[in-house]
Amino acid sequence: MPPTDVAENPIRVLVAKVGLDGHDRGVKVVARALRDAGMEVIYTGLHRTPEQVIASAVQEDVDAIGVSLLSGAHMTLLPRLLELMRERGVEDKVLIAGGVMPDDDVVALKAMGVAEVLGQDTPPAIIVSTVERLVRERQATQAG
Amino acid sequence: MSATGAAIDLAPGVLAGDVGAIARMITRVERGALDGADQMAQLYRAGGLARVIGVTGPAGAGKSTLVAALGAEIRRRDLTLGIVAVDPTSPYSGGSVLGDRIRMQALGDDPEVFIRSMATRGALGGIARATADAVAVLDASGKDVVLVETVGVGQDEVDIAQASHSVVVVSAPGLGDDVQALKAGLLETADVHVVNKADRQGADRTVAELRSMLGFEAGEGWVAPVLPTCAESGQGVPDLADALDRHHDWLVASGGLRERQRSMARHRLKTLLTALVHQRLDRPVPGSAFEAAVEALCLRTTDPWTAAHSLLERELGGRPKGCS
Numbered sequence: 001m002p003p004t005d006v007a008e009n010p011i012r013v014l015v016a017k018v019g020l021d022g023h024d025r026g027v028k029v030v031a032r033a034l035r036d037a038g039m040e041v042i043y044t045g046l047h048r049t050p051e052q053v054i055a056s057a058v059q060e061d062v063d064a065i066g067v068s069l070l071s072g073a074h075m076t077l078l079p080r081l082l083e084l085m086r087e088r089g090v091e092d093k094v095l096i097a098g099g100v101m102p103d104d105d106v107v108a109l110k111a112m113g114v115a116e117v118l119g120q121d122t123p124p125a126i127i128v129s130t131v132e133r134l135v136r137e138r139q140a141t142q143a144g
Numbered sequence: 145m146s147a148t149g150a151a152i153d154l155a156p157g158v159l160a161g162d163v164g165a166i167a168r169m170i171t172r173v174e175r176g177a178l179d180g181a182d183q184m185a186q187l188y189r190a191g192g193l194a195r196v197i198g199v200t201g202p203a204g205a206g207k208s209t210l211v212a213a214l215g216a217e218i219r220r221r222d223l224t225l226g227i228v229a230v231d232p233t234s235p236y237s238g239g240s241v242l243g244d245r246i247r248m249q250a251l252g253d254d255p256e257v258f259i260r261s262m263a264t265r266g267a268l269g270g271i272a273r274a275t276a277d278a279v280a281v282l283d284a285s286g287k288d289v290v291l292v293e294t295v296g297v298g299q300d301e302v303d304i305a306q307a308s309h310s311v312v313v314v315s316a317p318g319l320g321d322d323v324q325a326l327k328a329g330l331l332e333t334a335d336v337h338v339v340n341k342a343d344r345q346g347a348d349r350t351v352a353e354l355r356s357m358l359g360f361e362a363g364e365g366w367v368a369p370v371l372p373t374c375a376e377s378g379q380g381v382p383d384l385a386d387a388l389d390r391h392h393d394w395l396v397a398s399g400g401l402r403e404r405q406r407s408m409a410r411h412r413l414k415t416l417l418t419a420l421v422h423q424r425l426d427r428p429v430p431g432s433a434f435e436a437a438v439e440a441l442c443l444r445t446t447d448p449w450t451a452a453h454s455l456l457e458r459e460l461g462g463r464p465k466g467c468s
């Protein structure tokens with residue numbers, strides 16, 4: 001593969017593990033897939049609190065925040081993330097969740113403002129295209 | 145970021161230390177957005193007070209961990225802190241994974257610390273094109289100290305020397321041929337040498353090798369100390385902060401600071417001017433002196449050397465000696 005020109009404005013994504021579970025293999029695969037699609041991926045490590053995730057997202061001025069949760073605490077942690085985003089005035093960033101959660105919860109989370117929930121079996125290519133689409137859509141609404 | 149943000153004046157927010165404004169201003173300079181140029185002008189003029197410390201060295205020496213430990217020490221000394229951590233952009237995909245925050249989380253919880261990860265986006269000197277601008281933003285926001293962590297560098301990625309007041313070169317025992325990897329360019333840029341992971345076997349030898357190598361260069365002025373640290377445990381880190389303070393005092397007392405500032409300003413102006421010249425030449429302006437010279441070349445009424453020199457003189461004035 002020949003080196004390509006660096007894209008003018010790459011999408012910036014913060015990828016984080018919140019809560020207690022220590023399974024970071026999936027999130028690393030996601031980080032790599034997003035990087036290979038030309039994005040700048042800020043990986044913050046394991047066991048982050050929602051406060052830490054949002055504080056980092058503000059400083060890094062990312063377009064999207066991807067959180068991986070496998071601990072079952074998604075109905076607590078994701079609403080808390082949305083609340084903090086509103087508090088810090090960064091609700092314009094796209095919040096995407098990844099992990100295993102029941103369908104009813106997914107519907108509820110999306111109604112609250114989570115842009116998308118991606119199940120654990122989502123292929124990397126779909127994750128990439130979902131992030132791209134959601135960020136572009138968000139940018140288009142803001143420009144309009 | 146917001147697409148409508150281009151119209152918003154972020155400068156007052158940055159000057160007030162507002163985290164969101166600082167973050168969005170850095171995004172703007174990273175994108176090379178010219179609509180932010182007048183705001184940067186304001187911020188640049190307001191700055192110049194922060195101490196800028198570069199931390200560089202080969203990959204795996206422990207730069208991120210050391211920056212985190214040094215940052216914590218700086219905070220203990222009651223100084224506010226900005227960090228710009230640079231990681232490489234893949235030349236293949238244009239993407240990057242920026243992982244420096246992993247080791248800096250404890251600092252990230254401190255509201256007086258602003259950390260920004262930055263990808264090189266194709267720049268080759270160890271930092272990104274926008275790193276100096278990001279530093280200028282943090283400087284204007286009132287940070288007392290700004291730490292710049294470069295990518296893992298080899299021998300000649302020394303742009304950091306033109307972008308900071310003090311340079312820390314970090315090495316570690318067992319990294320290839322030890323000091324060999326630090327020869328020439330990189331070694332010469334150091335104001336302070338750190339041998340990190342000093343709890344590992346071979347650390348004493350690396351320290352000794354560096355000291356003996358530097359012994360040959362010791363002359364007038366500042367002699368770069370060689371300090372063993374163990375960034376993970378924090379051992380030796382207060383000594384590093386002390387050495388940086390001594391270097392700063394020396395810069396102030398010797399007049400070296402003004403020299404450093406001048407060289408940073410010169411580099412800054414040169415880089416920007418080169419970029420602007422490139423940009424301008426890529427977009428031909430009908431009726432410009434440049435186009436007239438192109439026309440004259442076609443007619444062979446002038447030659448490329450005369451034309452290029454006279455265009456340059458018109459814009460920059462003067463002509464360096466030895467240029468015919």
